[in-house]
Amino acid sequence: LAVEQQQVVVIGAGPSGSIASAILRRKGHQVLVLERQQFPRFVIGESLLSHCIDFIEEAGMLEAVRNAGLQVKHGAAFGWGDRYTEFDFRDTFTPGAGSTYQVRRASFDKLLADQAEAQGVEIRYQEEIIAVDNSGEQPLLTVRRLTDGYCYQIRASFMLDASGYGRVLPRMLDLELPSSLPVRKAVFSHVRDNIDDPLFNREKILITTHPEMRDVWYWSIPFSDGYCSLGVVGLEERFVGRPEDLETCLKEFVSEAPNLKRIFKNAVWDQPFRTLGGYSANVKSLHGKGFALLGNAAEFLDPVFSSGVTIAMRSSSLAANLLDRQLRGESVDWEQEFAVPLKKGVETFRTYVEGWYDTSFQDVIYYENPQPEVKRMVCSILAGYAWDENNPYVADSRRRLAVLAELCRSNG
Numbered sequence: 001l002a003v004e005q006q007q008v009v010v011i012g013a014g015p016s017g018s019i020a021s022a023i024l025r026r027k028g029h030q031v032l033v034l035e036r037q038q039f040p041r042f043v044i045g046e047s048l049l050s051h052c053i054d055f056i057e058e059a060g061m062l063e064a065v066r067n068a069g070l071q072v073k074h075g076a077a078f079g080w081g082d083r084y085t086e087f088d089f090r091d092t093f094t095p096g097a098g099s100t101y102q103v104r105r106a107s108f109d110k111l112l113a114d115q116a117e118a119q120g121v122e123i124r125y126q127e128e129i130i131a132v133d134n135s136g137e138q139p140l141l142t143v144r145r146l147t148d149g150y151c152y153q154i155r156a157s158f159m160l161d162a163s164g165y166g167r168v169l170p171r172m173l174d175l176e177l178p179s180s181l182p183v184r185k186a187v188f189s190h191v192r193d194n195i196d197d198p199l200f201n202r203e204k205i206l207i208t209t210h211p212e213m214r215d216v217w218y219w220s221i222p223f224s225d226g227y228c229s230l231g232v233v234g235l236e237e238r239f240v241g242r243p244e245d246l247e248t249c250l251k252e253f254v255s256e257a258p259n260l261k262r263i264f265k266n267a268v269w270d271q272p273f274r275t276l277g278g279y280s281a282n283v284k285s286l287h288g289k290g291f292a293l294l295g296n297a298a299e300f301l302d303p304v305f306s307s308g309v310t311i312a313m314r315s316s317s318l319a320a321n322l323l324d325r326q327l328r329g330e331s332v333d334w335e336q337e338f339a340v341p342l343k344k345g346v347e348t349f350r351t352y353v354e355g356w357y358d359t360s361f362q363d364v365i366y367y368e369n370p371q372p373e374v375k376r377m378v379c380s381i382l383a384g385y386a387w388d389e390n391n392p393y394v395a396d397s398r399r400r401l402a403v404l405a406e407l408c409r410s411n412g
Ligand code: FAD
Pocket: 011, 012, 013, 014, 015, 016, 017, 034, 035, 036, 037, 043, 044, 045, 046, 047, 048, 049, 127, 128, 129, 130, 162, 163, 164, 165, 166, 167, 168, 186, 276, 279, 294, 295, 296, 297, 300, 302, 303, 305, 306, 307, 308, 309, 310, 312
C-alpha cells in the first residue's frame, strides 16, 4: 500500500474532531481529518451547554455559529407531574457564557467542519480508518476510501481519535472498558411540534420525569425551524413488553406523561424514528504513545444533562493545546495535563447523573424552595461549568449532593 506522511491525523469530523483540528491549525500545525461519512449526516446530541461556547470561540468559529440561525438556549427546565423547575444559564455561580444553542447536529457538525476547513484543515470525507498499527516509532493508519475501495496508509506524528461511537482506537488498540452505568436505551424522533402552550419555553431544553418510573425520562429540544427533538430514555427492561415499532413505542411513552401529551397535542410525526442503546462506555486510558482519545471515543456517561458535546469540546481543547506544545518540542505529561484534569469534570457529571437515577438529584431539582445561591451553583454545573473547583458542588460533589438531597427530602 502507498504510505503518506502526515503530522497530525484526526479520526472523525464531529465536534471533537473539528474543534481540535481547528485549534491546532490556528497554532500553525498541519492537520488531516479522516471522516467515514459524507456530511451532513445524522447524529444525536442536540442540546449544547453554555461552556461549549468557550471552545467554539477558541476554535475561531463563534461568529459563524452566531450567524447560523440556530435556536438560542438559555437553560434547562424539568417537569414531573405538576412539579416544574427552571434553570437559567445566564444566572450561574461560575462566570462565563450564559446562552448557548439547540442544534440539528447534521447541519451544526457540517458548519463546524466547514469552519475548520476554511482555516486550512484538510478533511477527507468518506474515508474510513480500518486498521491501526501502533507498534512502530510512529502510528501507521490504514485508510479505505469508501467511494472506490482504494486503500492506503498514513504515517503520522500523532493521532487524535474523535470517532465518537465508532470508538476506533479503543477497539483497535484494546482499550475498551465497560461503563459503570447500567445499559439504557433511547427512542427518539424529530416532530413538527406546532406547540401553542404559552408555558412552553423554546429557549430551554425540557427534561420530563415519567410519572411513575422515575428512572425513565424524556427530552424535548426545540429547534429554530418549528421542529422539536423528542426522545425517551430508560433501562432496557423498561422497553420489554412495549411495542416493537419505534413510532408506536415513542408515542405510547409520550402519552403517559401528561405535560408532554399536552405540549405535543398538535405535533406532526413526519420524521424517521430511531433508537440507540448501550451508549455508555469507558476506556482503560485516554492517551498512549502517539495518540489521545477525544469526546465520545473516550468515555460517554449519559445523555440526561446534555454534557456529551461539552465534554467532547473540552477534551479537544485540552488535547490540542498540549499537542501544540509537544510538537514544538516541549515535553508534556498527558496523564497529568490531559487525563486527570479532563476526568475532574467528567466525575462531577457522574455524581449528578448517578444522583439523577438514584433520585437524590431529582429531589434537589424538584424541590420548591431552593436557596438562590445553592441553585446558582447547581445551575453552573447544568450549564457545563463542571470543572470550576470554586464551586463547592464541583469540588466536593458527592458529599454536597448527599447533604442537599437530605435537606430537600426532609423539607419537601
Ligand atoms: P461524533 O459526533 O459521534 O462524531 C464522530 C465522527 O467520527 C462521526 O462523524 C463518524 O462518522 C466518524 N467516524 C467513526 N468511525 C470512523 C472511522 N472508522 N473512520 C473515520 N471516521 C469515523 N450530547 C449533548 O451535548 N447534548 C445532548 O442533548 C445529547 N443528547 C444525547 C442523547 C442520546 C440518546 C445520546 C446517546 C447521546 C447524547 N449526547 C448529547 C452525546 C453526543 O451524542 C456525543 O457526546 C457527541 O456526539 C460526541 O461528539 P464526537 O465529536 O465525540 O463524536
